[in-house]
Amino acid sequence: TGHHTWSVPEIELFVERHAAGTKAHLALMLFLLLGQRISDVAKFGRQHxxxxxxxxxxxxxxxxxxxxxxxxxxxxxxxxxxxxxxxxPQLETVLQDAKDAGTLGTMTFLETSFGKPHTVKGLGNWFADRCKEAGVPGRAHGLRKAGATLAAQNGATPHQLMA
Structure with a gap:
């Protein structure tokens, strides 16, 4: 039970629809590679x-x-x-791709179409729409779980996962 954990094929399907440099790809990678709650990802920016x-x-x-x-x-x-x-390094590349494409926000990495930071619910709803466009069942929280699973499969220790 709980949130759907994304599979690797679902992540690949999302990336096929939302290529590197897009805001959706940036959001996916922030959730996946940082493993943080949506309430934190919504606030992340250059000041951090x-x-x-x-x-x-x-x-x-x-x-x-x-x-x-x-x-x-x-x-x-x-x-x-x-x-x-x-x-x-993989996230550094994603941030640079978004910067080069003009999709990296100024105050926060992920901004609305009006150049303002997303609210937590607003970011969740926006990302859910991108998931629907890509034909995947997941949401942001499931990427956090998938990131931890992938890290464990790639040799992360229990203490690294807890950290």
Missing amino acids: IRKPRHVAPKLRQIHAGRWLAFRQHKNRNKDPVDLVIPIL
Whole structure:
């Protein structure tokens, strides 16, 4: 039960419909590669990116590239969680493709057609429409689950998955 977990063929079908450089492809990859809630992805933007020299030396040993630093939206008022996660090379490529295509937002990575940040529900509804266009049954939350599954299949440790 619960949200539908995307399969690899469903991800491929979505990418066939929404190619690299499109806002839909950017959204898919943000959900899949960052593994964060839609409430956080809706807020991500350039202001969250940290250059390697701005993260702890131990983190730079793990990943030499850029990082995403943010406070999770969930429980932000009673028990806040601050995260710093690597921007994987694959996501760097996706961000550059979106920038080159003019689909990368200015304030947030994903913006409405009016150049404003999406609300959480607005982003969820917009992404659901892109899923329908691609003929896939999934939604954003199922990509978070799929990303964790793919990471585990590619050798991520239980502690890496929990992190």
